[in-house]
Amino acid sequence: MWKVLLSRFKKSVFKRFPGRHVLPWLLLCVMSQASMAEVVVIVNPENPVARLSREQVVDIYMGRYSHFPDGSNAVPFDLSAEAATRETYYEKLISKSVAQVNAFWARLRFSGRASPPRELHDSDAAIMQVSRNRSAIAYVDSEHVNEKAKVVLRLP
Amino acid sequence: MHDIKYPLGASRHDALLDIVSGKTVRTGFAKPVFRMVSLVLLLISGNLARAGEVSVSGFLSVVGGQVLDGSRTTPFNDIECPCVITDWNHFSAYNRNFSLNQETRAGVRLNASMSESLTGVVQVDGRAQNNGSASLEWAYLSYVPRDDWVVQVGRKRIPIYFYSDFMDVGFAYPWVRPPQELYGWEVNNFNGVTVVKNGRVLDWNTRFSMFFGREASNDNVLSGYFYPGKHPDLTWYGIRGADMELTYEWLNMRAVYIESRVDLYGNAGPIMESAHQRIYGLAINIDYQDWLVRSEFSLFDRWRDFGYRSDAASVSAGQHIGKYTPMLSYSYFKDQNNYGALASFNDHWAISTRYDVTDTSSVKVQYDWIRELSPPGSTSGDARLISFSLDQVF
Numbered sequence: 437m438w439k440v441l442l443s444r445f446k447k448s449v450f451k452r453f454p455g456r457h458v459l460p461w462l463l464l465c466v467m468s469q470a471s472m473a474e475v476v477v478i479v480n481p482e483n484p485v486a487r488l489s490r491e492q493v494v495d496i497y498m499g500r501y502s503h504f505p506d507g508s509n510a511v512p513f514d515l516s517a518e519a520a521t522r523e524t525y526y527e528k529l530i531s532k533s534v535a536q537v538n539a540f541w542a543r544l545r546f547s548g549r550a551s552p553p554r555e556l557h558d559s560d561a562a563i564m565q566v567s568r569n570r571s572a573i574a575y576v577d578s579e580h581v582n583e584k585a586k587v588v589l590r591l592p
Numbered sequence: 593m594h595d596i597k598y599p600l601g602a603s604r605h606d607a608l609l610d611i612v613s614g615k616t617v618r619t620g621f622a623k624p625v626f627r628m629v630s631l632v633l634l635l636i637s638g639n640l641a642r643a644g645e646v647s648v649s650g651f652l653s654v655v656g657g658q659v660l661d662g663s664r665t666t667p668f669n670d671i672e673c674p675c676v677i678t679d680w681n682h683f684s685a686y687n688r689n690f691s692l693n694q695e696t697r698a699g700v701r702l703n704a705s706m707s708e709s710l711t712g713v714v715q716v717d718g719r720a721q722n723n724g725s726a727s728l729e730w731a732y733l734s735y736v737p738r739d740d741w742v743v744q745v746g747r748k749r750i751p752i753y754f755y756s757d758f759m760d761v762g763f764a765y766p767w768v769r770p771p772q773e774l775y776g777w778e779v780n781n782f783n784g785v786t787v788v789k790n791g792r793v794l795d796w797n798t799r800f801s802m803f804f805g806r807e808a809s810n811d812n813v814l815s816g817y818f819y820p821g822k823h824p825d826l827t828w829y830g831i832r833g834a835d836m837e838l839t840y841e842w843l844n845m846r847a848v849y850i851e852s853r854v855d856l857y858g859n860a861g862p863i864m865e866s867a868h869q870r871i872y873g874l875a876i877n878i879d880y881q882d883w884l885v886r887s888e889f890s891l892f893d894r895w896r897d898f899g900y901r902s903d904a905a906s907v908s909a910g911q912h913i914g915k916y917t918p919m920l921s922y923s924y925f926k927d928q929n930n931y932g933a934l935a936s937f938n939d940h941w942a943i944s945t946r947y948d949v950t951d952t953s954s955v956k957v958q959y960d961w962i963r964e965l966s967p968p969g970s971t972s973g974d975a976r977l978i979s980f981s982l983d984q985v986f
Contacts, residue, residue, distance in 0.1 A: 509739070542651070543757070546649075548732070
């Protein structure tokens with residue numbers, strides 16, 4: 437199927453396009469980058485924190501210590517619809533599967549200690565939340581991040 | 593785990609009242625409990641207008657098991673043997689007949705935030721053992737007076753063991769059940785006040801709590817085992833306790849101390865009045881890369897008035913391998929007394945595997961090998977048990 441599509445694409449566009457020999461390579465680069473995209477942890481642009489360590493993010497996301505380094509409250513958010521980003525995030529952050537993270541939270545939740553991070557639908561909702569909420573901390577696929585959010589940790 | 597969030601409406605509120613005050617709640621609870629539930633519900637409903645949402649979460653564990661073989665041939669406290677007691681608090685036991693009714697359970701927890709700092713929590717559990725009739729496990733108000741402080745008033749678990757708070761939630765731990773050498777005593781819950789302080793010292797996260805309260809249990813199940821035919825009513829009062837939990841990246845440690853007075857009244861009069869008890873516990877858990885270690889030690893000191901004390905410990909190690917978590921566990925229980933009764937001493941090896949089916953459900957299989965180390969007849973005997981569970985949270 438790819439071959440058919442590609443040949444049609446070539447026929448329609450390539451022959452009129454001067455840089456046609458470079459384009460497939462460019463496309464390949466973009467695609468491979470997309471599949472290996474990093475997850476970034478984001479906060480409100482006005483939050484004074486410039487950088488968070490992996491351990492600090494783990495503390496906030498595992499309900500251990502819900503504060504930024506300046507002492508202000510940190511409210512973490514999860515992604516519900518982008519299962520792949522969520523999976524990648526927890527794998528890169530603490531080498532745990534989402535099931536293991538949920539098992540951990542089942543303890544805190546059913547012992548009345550803490551509630552797991554609230555779920556937001558997708559990256560757009562995460563960026564929106566972070567741009568409006570001074571205490572919010574969220575994560576998105578790095579290709580979705582924009583100036584409405586400040587990146588404090590990269591998880592390549 | 594996905595919170596189901598409802599905008600609060602009349603119908604939801606009615607459903608909540610039905611669950612807690614309706615026919616499903618087992619009778620026989622002390623009046624203060626009902627008063628407390630009413631109070632929590634009143635506060636929840638009184639704040640309906642302001643409350644944004646109620647979150648509902650719950651769990652289900654379907655557990656089945658069967659004893660493969662064992663040494664005891666005479667019944668153990670009315671249980672046909674060879675047998676294994678897997679939950680002393682509810683007196684769940686398996687023998688040669690496969691059973692799904694001993695440990696299967698479900699629970700629903702309602703969490704209503706009334707304001708930024710005030711939350712009401714109610715949890716009702718149902719057990720197959722009791723034909724599914726529900727029991728109120730939790731009903732408390734949680735107030736956050738300032739950052740990192742929490743005050744909880746109402747009905748809660750007594751945090752005797754590391755897993756006390758969530759031992760019904762199978763999804764939260766790697767085995768079919770926490771080791772029965774430790775888990776399970778006369779009472780699980782208490783009515784009282786808990787004050788919690790969370791903090792951070794150097795690189796350690798700290799949690800310190802103090803709690804005070806009492807618990808009455810009529811026709812107590814475990815006391816009935818110690819005093820057959822007497823149907824004892826049990827009260828723990830003047831409960832005072834503190835626990836401290838320290839967490840550093842891959843290391844988690846918890847220590848607990850509890851003391852209280854105990855009254856025990858049989859149908860023919862008092863068995864024990866104002867007896868003193870002290871409980872000590874220590875748990876150390878490690879999560880290092882894919883490896884996990886769970887360990888716990890517990891000491892019940894009732895030497896002065898009851899004339900006995902018991903200690904128990906457990907160590908488990910395992911590894912997360914993809915969706916599998918195989919574990920190898922060892923535990924023991926040992927008691928001593930000053931009135932010449934046969935002491936009981938047993939140990940217990942277990943091999944178990946958890947498999948995460950989805951992000952919120954798992955299946956587990958466990959093989960237990962229990963050895964009687966005290967004289968024959970002093971415990972339920974040697975036995976080998978196979979069991980499985982299907983655990984879900986929502």
